[in-house]
Each structure stands twice: as structure tokens, then as C-alpha cells.
Amino acid sequence: xxxxxxxxxxxxxxxxxxxxxxxxxxxxxxxxxxxxxxxxxxxxxxxxxxxxxxxxxxxxxxxxxxxxxxxxxxxxxxxxxxxxxxxxxxxxxxxxxxxxxxxxxxxxxxxxxxxxxxxxxxxxxxxxxxxxxxxxxxxxxxxxxxxxxxxxxxxxxxxxxxxxxxxxxxxxxxxxxxxxxxxxxxxxxxxxxxxxxxxxxxxxxxxxxxxxxxxxxxxxxxxxxxxxxxxxxxxxxxxxxxxxxxxxxxxxxxxxxxxxxxxxxxxxxxxxxxxxxxxxxxxxxxxxxxxxxxxxxxxxxxxxxxxxxxxxxxxxxxxxxxxxxxxxxxxxxxxxxxxxxxxx
Amino acid sequence: xxxxxxxxxxxxxxxxxxxxxxxxxxxxxxxxxxxxxxxxxxxxxxxxxxxxxxxxxxxxxxxxxxxxxxxxxxxxxxxxxxxxxxxxxxxxxxxxxxxxxxxxxxxxxxxxxxxxxxxxxxxxxxxxxxxxxxxxxxxxxxxxxxxxxxxxxxxxxxxxxxxxxxxxxxxxxxxxxxxxxxxxxxxxxxxxxxxxxxxxxxxxxxxxxxxxxxxxxxxxxxxxxxxxxxxxxxxxxxxxxxxxxxxxxxxxxxxxxxxx
Numbered sequence: 001x002x003x004x005x006x007x008x009x010x011x012x013x014x015x016x017x018x019x020x021x022x023x024x025x026x027x028x029x030x031x032x033x034x035x036x037x038x039x040x041x042x043x044x045x046x047x048x049x050x051x052x053x054x055x056x057x058x059x060x061x062x063x064x065x066x067x068x069x070x071x072x073x074x075x076x077x078x079x080x081x082x083x084x085x086x087x088x089x090x091x092x093x094x095x096x097x098x099x100x101x102x103x104x105x106x107x108x109x110x111x112x113x114x115x116x117x118x119x120x121x122x123x124x125x126x127x128x129x130x131x132x133x134x135x136x137x138x139x140x141x142x143x144x145x146x147x148x149x150x151x152x153x154x155x156x157x158x159x160x161x162x163x164x165x166x167x168x169x170x171x172x173x174x175x176x177x178x179x180x181x182x183x184x185x186x187x188x189x190x191x192x193x194x195x196x197x198x199x200x201x202x203x204x205x206x207x208x209x210x211x212x213x214x215x216x217x218x219x220x221x222x223x224x225x226x227x228x229x230x231x232x233x234x235x236x237x238x239x240x241x242x243x244x245x246x247x248x249x250x251x252x253x254x255x256x257x258x259x260x261x262x263x264x265x266x267x268x269x270x271x272x273x274x275x276x277x278x279x280x281x282x283x284x285x286x287x288x289x290x291x292x293x294x295x296x297x298x299x300x301x302x303x304x305x306x307x308x309x310x311x312x313x314x315x316x317x318x319x320x321x322x323x324x325x326x327x328x329x330x331x332x333x334x335x336x337x338x339x340x341x342x343x344x
Numbered sequence: 345x346x347x348x349x350x351x352x353x354x355x356x357x358x359x360x361x362x363x364x365x366x367x368x369x370x371x372x373x374x375x376x377x378x379x380x381x382x383x384x385x386x387x388x389x390x391x392x393x394x395x396x397x398x399x400x401x402x403x404x405x406x407x408x409x410x411x412x413x414x415x416x417x418x419x420x421x422x423x424x425x426x427x428x429x430x431x432x433x434x435x436x437x438x439x440x441x442x443x444x445x446x447x448x449x450x451x452x453x454x455x456x457x458x459x460x461x462x463x464x465x466x467x468x469x470x471x472x473x474x475x476x477x478x479x480x481x482x483x484x485x486x487x488x489x490x491x492x493x494x495x496x497x498x499x500x501x502x503x504x505x506x507x508x509x510x511x512x513x514x515x516x517x518x519x520x521x522x523x524x525x526x527x528x529x530x531x532x533x534x535x536x537x538x539x540x541x542x543x544x545x546x547x548x549x550x551x552x553x554x555x556x557x558x559x560x561x562x563x564x565x566x567x568x569x570x571x572x573x574x575x576x577x578x579x580x581x582x583x584x585x586x587x588x589x590x591x592x593x594x595x596x597x598x599x600x601x602x603x604x
Contacts, residue, residue, distance in 0.1 A: 175604065227602035281545055281590035303595035306588040309368035 025049050026127040031106070031117045046124065048132035086110050093119070158202045165206040169213050172225035174232035177213065180206035181235055214238070220247055220259045228263060257293065261300030265308060272301045369596060370586030371565070374502040377579050377600045379510070387506075390484050390499035391584045394559030394567045395427070395450045397492030397500070399508050400473045401459060402447050406515045407476075408462050411440040414532050415461030417453070424452035424491065426561075429529075429538045431457060436532040445529060447521040449540040450558060452491045459490035466490050482507055494563040502582040509556055509569050509580055522555025522571075523547060545590050546570055550597065572597050 030044040066089070070081035076095040081088070087110030095102040104119040161178060168176035175181075180203065183190035193199045214236035216222030223243055226232055233240050248264035250256075260268040276298035364385040366373070372386040381387075405411065419433040429445050431437070431453040439461055445454035456466060463469035466489070473487040482504035488495035512518045521527075525547050528539040546553035552572040559567035565585035570593045572579050579600040583589050 229602075229604065231604060281549070281594075299594060300598075303591045303598065306591035307366045307369055307595040307599075309588075 024126050024129040025123055026125045027121050028124045029119055029121040031119050033115065033117055048127035048129050050129035050133060093121075099123075154198060158198065161202050162205045165202075165209040169209050169216065172213070172216065172222055172227075172229075172232075174213060174226065174229055174235060177206060177210055181210055181213075181232075183207070183210075184235060184237060210235075218243055218246060220251055220256055223247060223263070224259055257297040258300070261297035262304060265301070265305055268297075268301050272298065272305075276302060366592070366596065369592045370583040370589070372502040372582075372584040373586065373592075373596070374506050374582045375579070375596050375600050376506060376581075377603060378577060382600055382603055383596075384502065387503040387582075388484060388501050390501055392494055392498060392561060392564035393485075393492055393500040393505060393584075394494075394561040394564035395452075395492040396505050396557050396559040396567050396569055397473075397487055397489065397498075398446050398450060398455055398559075399505070399512055399557050399569065400476060400487065401455055401469070401490050402443060402518055402521075403508065403512055403515065404469070404472055404476060405439065405443050405446075405458055405462060406517055410462070411438070411443060413439045413461065415439055415442060415457050417457045418460055420466070421453050421456035421460060424456045426452045426493070427543070428453040429540065435536065437529070438532060441529040443517075444521050444524075444527050445538070445540070446491075447518065447555075447557070448524050448527045448542045450543050451540070452493070455491035477504070477508075480507055480511060492559060492561065492564075494561045502584055505569060505584075506580060506582045509571065509582070512556065513571070513578075518556075519554060522557070523553070544568075544570075546572070546593060546597075550594055568593055570597060572601075574601055577601060 025048070027047050027049055028044060029047055030042060032042050066082040066084040068080060069083050070079075072079045076097070076099070077092065078095075079090070079092040081090050083089075087108055089109075090107045091104060093102045093104035100123045102119075102121050104121070106117045106119060108115045108117070161180070164176045164178065165180060168174060168181070179186075179189050179193065190203065194203050213222075213232070217226055217232060217236055217238065228240050228244075230240050233243060244263050247259065248267045251259040251264055252267035255271065257271075260271065271294075275294040279295075279298045279302070281302075363383050365383055367385060369385065372389050372391055374384045374387045375382045414436050415438075417431045417433055417435040417437065422431050422433040422435075427450045429449060429451040431451075437454070437457065439458060442454040442458035442461070445451040446458055459466050459469035463472055469490045470487050473490065474485075477485045477487065482500065485500040485504040486497060487500075488498035492498075522542075522544070524542060526539065526541050528537060530537045543558040544553070544555055545558075547555070550572060552574040554571040554573055556569045556571045566583070566587055566589040568581070568583045568586065568589045570581040570583070579597050581593050581596045581600070583592060583596075586592050
């Protein structure tokens with residue numbers, strides 16, 4: 001990308017290098033990177049050069065992007081040095097006697113290294129330099145506008161991601177951390193993202209949020225809000241069972257019903273036996289069942305316990321007279337004692 | 345032909361690929377969230393569908409569109425066993441009301457009367473049911489009774505019934521009836537009225553429950569097609585021969601809503 005921008009800057013500066021060119025001359029310029037196989041890396045472009053050397057530099061390009069730091073003309077040789085945001089550029093062209101052709105070299109030095117390009121050019125006719133200059137200025141302005149828009153969009157995206165990382169903690173929705181929540185499993189993602197200096201602020205903010213998320217995941221409220229998200233647990237270097245084992249004893253002690261009924265079948269069993277007896281699903285629906293603080297607990301416990309029961313045999317369908325008697329699993333054997341538990 | 349065979353193999357592979365984290369949920373089950381299969385067990389196993397067959401009866405009635413017509417209840421319809429309204433031979437009912445009783449109460453007398461009204465006879469209606477099932481790609485389904493009574497050779501699968509349920513999601517009238525907690529109907533002459541509750545125990549009890557159909561016969565066991573919607577997310581659960589169908593439906597729906 002940076003190479004391309006340097007090449008673009010070079011094209012814009014050709015008229016300056018061709019100081020001896022006549023007003024409104026059309027030049028065909030071919031650039032080649034040495035060492036590249038034939039047919040690869042070559043670029044030919046026609047450039048209209050102004051007869052007035054003062055007008056040959058695109059103003060916007062000179063003042064806002066590249067600054068001329070040195071400029072020489074000696075016989076049929078011209079040289080120019082430019083300092084651009086992307087790096088330093090040195091051009092040297094040698095013309096033939098008729099000044100209808102030249103050969104030159106362009107050397108670009110940037111943080112990524114040094115690139116040399118060879119150029120050859122020939123005059124191909126006349127052109128409207130003023131119109132061309134205006135057209136080029138418009139192109140540059142357009143590119144600058146697009147570049148500014150792209151920068152602005154990237155800034156907005158980064159801000160949005162920082163906001164989403166904060167939201168991930170508030171909502172305990174791990175997915176909102178996006179790629180920044182996958183650094184443990186896929187360090188290559190984060191290395192790639194971290195290599196862009198613009199992303200460092202996002203990386204730092206989201207890493208802090210991810211740590212906060214994992215801390216909250218190990219609390220009853222956080223675990224409930226995260227809905228025991230197994231992928232989040234994995235991303236935090238935990239497992240759902242491990243967190244349940246950490247939290248269930250405390251939840252049982254404090255009778256944290258919402259957590260117990262949902263995630264701690266063994267610890268919830270004594271409470272279920274005491275408070276969930278006779279809570280027939282259909283009776284509850286009809287308003288005949290008890291409606292108290294244990295209602296939701298029983299609903300969560302009984303549905304979880306029911307799903308946790310032993311697999312049904314693969315034999316053909318043989319419905320039991322009393323469906324509740326089909327329960328064989330240890331947990332459900334316990335709750336099966338609660339008469340009228342499973343309404344039909 | 346080869347392409348169909350390859351597709352069938354692919355479909356079978358996909359069905360087998362679904363996770364079965366709740367092997368005790370029922371003899372067969374299928375859970376879909378926004379059309380994507382989350383979990384399944386024996387979803388392609390042919391089993392007795394019980395009153396879930398009435399979903400097809402309702403679909404055909406809605407597609408037929410002659411719901412303002414008046415049906416005379418036949419003696420055979422009035423004799424229908426199982427869940428029933430208590431219709432008598434000769435009662436005249438609007439087809440729309442028979443449909444309501446079929447969906448809300450799963451009434452077999454109303455269902456039979458509706459089938460006879462639309463096709464002339466139960467047997468002709470069953471032909472239509474099978475033709476529609478075939479058109480919908482319900483390859484493992486064969487109806488013998490319009491209302492789902494146990495009959496030799498009658499079977500469907502959790503996957504096929506899920507397909508049928510998904511088609512019904514495009515029928516607003518079905519959804520209106522399926523979520524209706526209670527309904528009161530009258531004969532055309534106004535002489536008799538019938539008040540009944542929805543057989544779906546999830547309605548009003550489970551947040552977001554919409555329907556869709558319950559079923560029970562001695563051969564099929566407890567069956568249920570449950571649909572619930574929360575915050576724009578739609579979960580469909582099909583349970584066949586599931587003794588604890590309500591609790592299991594609640595558990596499966598909860599987990600499906602929580603699934604990533």
C-alpha cells in the first residue's frame with residue numbers, strides 16, 4: 001500500500017523532474033523495478049507536462065504531502081529530492097540531446113526499506129497541460145478526501161469496538177469482544193491486529209475488558225448473565241463445570257434460588273424435595289399451583305433434572321402407563337419422588 | 345436420480361451430525377433456533393405422530409380457504425374418540441370453527457368433520473394429506489388417519505414434523521389459533537356452544553410460547569411441537585414419545601434461547 005502511494009507520488013512529481021520539457025507535452029513513462037521478471041512490476045503511464053516549470057508541481061502534493069528539499073539541473077541531467085510522509089524520494093533523469101527521451105532512476109527510502117525504480121520516457125505529442133493539471137489536482141483532492149474518510153471510518157470502528165468490549169462485560173456477551181476475545185486461542189489474530197499501531201488502543205482496552213469479563217464469569221451473577229456460555233469459559237481458560245463446582249456450594253448455603261435451580265442439581269435437590277412437590281406443570285399453568293419464590297426455582301430445577309435423565313432406549317416406542325416412572329437417572333430418581341411432578 | 349440420492353445421503357448425514365446432548369428428552373426430538381438445527385435425536389426415525397398430524401389437517405384447511413362454509417357433522421365424526429368437543433351427528437358448524445377446535449382443543453370430532461367437509465370423506469382427505477406431505481419433502485411421513493389416531497402404517501418423523509411446523513409459521517391464522525388460551529364456539533344455529541382451553545400447557549406459562557400442537561396416543565406417547573419467540577429469536581422444539589414433555593420442552597427452549 002505504502003509502495004503504491006510512493007509510486008503515485010512519483011508519478012505526480014514527473015513534471016518537476018522533466019524541467020526542460022516544453023509546455024503541454026505528453027510523455028509516456030515506463031517504470032520498472034530491477035530484479036523483477038520481465039513483464040512483472042512494469043508500469044507505463046502517460047503524463048502531460050506543463051511548459052511552465054513553476055506549474056509542474058501539484059500544489060497540494062507539494063505543500064501537504066511531499067516537500068522538495070533539493071533540486072538541481074546540470075546540462076541534460078536533472079535531479080530532485082523529495083521528503084514525503086511515506087519516506088524520502090530521489091529522482092535523477094538524463095535526457096537525450098533533442099529532449100524527446102530520457103532515462104532515469106527513482107530511489108525511495110521508507111521504514112520498510114529501500115526501493116529503486118528505473119524509468120524511461122519518451123515524448124509522444126502535445127497536450128492541454130492546464131486541463132491535465134486541474135484533472136490531476138481534482139484526483140489528488142479526491143484521493144485525499146477518500147483517505148481522510150477511510151481514516152475517519154477506521155477511527156469510528158475502533159471506537160465502536162472499544163464500546164462493544166465494554167458492553168461485553170455489562171451484558172456478559174462474550175461475542176461482543178469480537179476477535180479481541182480470541183487472543184488466547186488464536187494469538188495470531190491478535191499479533192496481526194497489534195502490528196497496526198492504530199489498533200493498540202483497542203487492544204489495550206479490550207484486553208482489560210476481557211480480563212474483567214472472565215473475573216465476573218466466576219461470580220453467580222456473571223455466570224447467570226453469561227448463561228453458562230461454554231465458549232466464553234473456554235476463552236477464559238475455564239470450564240463450565242469448574243465454575244459450577246466453585247459457585248454451587250456457596251449458592252446452596254445462601255439459597256440463591258435462580259442459580260441453584262439452573263446450575264446446581266445436586267445442591268438444589270434438598271430444596272426441590274421440600275418445595276417443589278406437587279408442582280404439576282399444567283396445574284401451575286392453570287393457576288392452581290403454588291405461586292411463590294420457589295416457583296421459578298422449581299421450573300428451572302425440574303426442567304433441568306428432566307433433561308438430565310437417562311437416555312431412552314432405542315427400542316421401538318413403548319409408552320409407559322405413568323410417564324414419570326420412566327425416570328431412571330440418579331437425579332431424577334430423587335425428584336421422581338415428588339408426586340405429581342410431571343404434568344401431562 | 346443420482347443427484348437425489350446424493351442429496352438424500354447428504355441430508356441423512358446432516359441429520360446424524362446434529363448433537364444429542366439430551367438423550368433422555370424423548371424417543372425422538374429436534375430443536376431448531378431460527379431455522380438452524382441445534383440438537384436432535386433420532387430425528388429421522390418413523391414414529392406415530394398422534395395429534396401432531398392435525399397440523400397437516402389445519403394446513404390443508406387453511407390452504408383450501410373455504411373456511412366460511414358450513415359443515416354438517418357426520419355420525420362417524422360424532423363418534424370420534426379421544427379429545428373431543430362433544431359434537432352430535434347433524435350439528436352444523438362453520439369450517440373455521442372446526443379448524444379452531446382442531447388446533448386449540450385437538451378435538452377429534454371437529455377434526456374429522458373438517459376433513460370430511462373439505463374432501464368429502466376422511467379417506468380422500470388423507471390422500472390430500474399425503475400428497476401435500478410429499479410436496480413438502482416429508483419423505484418419512486405417511487398419514488392414514490386425518491386426525492392422528494393410531495393406525496397401522498401411519499408414521500412421521502421429528503424432522504418431517506418440524507418441516508410441517510415451519511410451513512405453518514407462514515399461516516397467520518394458524519398462529520393466532522395456536523396461541524389462543526381459550527375458545528368458545530357455537531353451532532351455526534346458535535343452539536349449542538362449546539368452551540374449551542388450549543391443550544398446550546406452555547401458553548401463558550412459558551415466556552414467549554406461541555404453540556404449536558400437542559399430541560398423545562397410547563402408541564405415540566406424549567408428543568409436542570413447541571414454538572416460542574423471544575426478542576426476535578424463534579425456537580422450535582419437536583418431541584416425540586417424551587414422557588415429561590412439558591418440563592423437557594421448557595428445558596430445551598431455555599437452552600436453545602441461551603445457545604450462542
